[in-house]
Amino acid sequence: MPAQPASRVPDEAQQPPDEPLWCKHCDTDQHLSVDSIQSHYPPLPNVVDVTYECNACRYSYEHTASIQRVALVLNRPGVTPGVLQFGGQFLHCGEPMKTQSHELRRIQCLLALGPRPSEQLYETCINTRILGCHCGFRMEIPD
Numbered sequence: 001m002p003a004q005p006a007s008r009v010p011d012e013a014q015q016p017p018d019e020p021l022w023c024k025h026c027d028t029d030q031h032l033s034v035d036s037i038q039s040h041y042p043p044l045p046n047v048v049d050v051t052y053e054c055n056a057c058r059y060s061y062e063h064t065a066s067i068q069r070v071a072l073v074l075n076r077p078g079v080t081p082g083v084l085q086f087g088g089q090f091l092h093c094g095e096p097m098k099t100q101s102h103e104l105r106r107i108q109c110l111l112a113l114g115p116r117p118s119e120q121l122y123e124t125c126i127n128t129r130i131l132g133c134h135c136g137f138r139m140e141i142p143d
């Protein structure tokens, strides 16, 4: 019979505890609002330092959590998985994404005005921003 591996994955001990954002006082995460999100030091993939407050009992908390944990509370629909939106900032891999370039996009839309919609194509220009993460992930958002 093969012997059991003597050691576990050594990296596991290096990972900070990934605790859920939770109000221990109210025993729920229903009333939490995130105050700040900062890059963890030393930088770790998908890990941030988060401070948040419970709106019900006014307790404040601060600890290290994964992006996924924070996203559960921020719970913003429409944001790409793995990306955290906080205020005007987007985070990926636990770090704020940097603006790489600005683009001017032309979009065409069909405008239906009045009781008898006319099938006319209108062209609009919108400014967008390309955000990039050091891992190579990129996304485009309207500016």
Ligand SMILES: [Zn+2]
Binding pocket: 023, 024, 025, 026, 027, 031, 054, 055, 056, 057, 058, 059
């Ligand atoms: Zn509470």
Ligand SMILES: [Zn+2]
Binding pocket: 092, 093, 133, 134, 135, 136, 137
């Ligand atoms: Zn990334």
